[in-house]
Amino acid sequence: MTVDLFANHRDTYVQFLNGRFRGKDGVRRLYIERFSKTFVQGRNGPVHGFLLDHLQAQDVVDYYSNTSPPMAKGRFRALMSAGTHESMDQKTLPRGLRQWWEGGLYENEYIKEDGVWKIFRLRYYPFWHGTFDKGWQYTPPDYVPPFAKTLADGDPLGPDEFVQNDERLWPDTRAVPFHYAHPVTGKMVEEADLRAPLLGTDPKEAKPARLIVDSFA
Structure with missing residues (x-):
């Protein structure tokens, strides 16, 4: 499961859009409760007619031997092709039939925990989205809206906190x-x-x- 890839550390988090999901509970809330249940009704595997190809490339990884525990940083480009096939039942799709392109960037940190490398801080910046009919030239600003509420403010699937860094999407x-x-x-x-x-x-x-912010030296 995705959650098991993350470290058991008090400072572990996932940063997505303008929100941070802290600890393994936050990781589970984002990837399982929000993404998995929304897109594939919680299935841990493929669903007929649903596409989410997520390519990571141009990776640069640096290892830091002078830290305890050992740490590493990684930078990756992401290119995603996603969507639903017209044969799918629209009644079972919360967001209906749709397809899109997406591009983003990761700046992650990793730690070695009990001899196993695990994700410490995952930061994904989904820069741009584009529909197939008009492409990214006509994509509305903030095509994926930022989080409006945190978990404490009443969003059961919201982040634990906001990133105070004016994170915006294309055309930024x-x-x-x-x-x-x-x-x-x-x-x-x-x-x-x-x-x-x-x-x-x-x-x-x-x-x-x-x-x-919060990056180790």
Whole structure:
């Protein structure tokens, strides 16, 4: 099960959109209670006619031997093709027949727990979505709306807390900071180069770059 991939650590969490789901209870709430039950009625396996191909590529993983327990960081690009086949019964689909493209990025952290590598902090930034008929050019801003309430505020499937970092979707194209330096120069990417100013305008006038908080040094 997905939940078993995560560490038994008080600071374990999944960051998705503008929310953080803390601990294994939070992981279960997001992946099992929210995703699995919504898309496939809780089945731990494939469902006829439902597609969710989730490719991860361009992976960069760094191992840190000077930490206790041993830790690692990983950066991955995600490309997703998802949707439902027209033969599926619409009455059983909470969101009806639909299909979409999705692209995002992971900046994750891992720890070695009892000799086994486990996910410590999973941060997924789903940058853009596009329908098949019009593509991403006409995708409404924040196609997937941010969380409006936390678990404590009354959303039984909501995050434990919000990420105070103005996380937005396409057409916001601010980059996620790299956990590693340039492989040739040894320099970190400057904050201004992670911003996404309007074409031809001064980056200093644009929104601040995204942040990765709570990252181990």
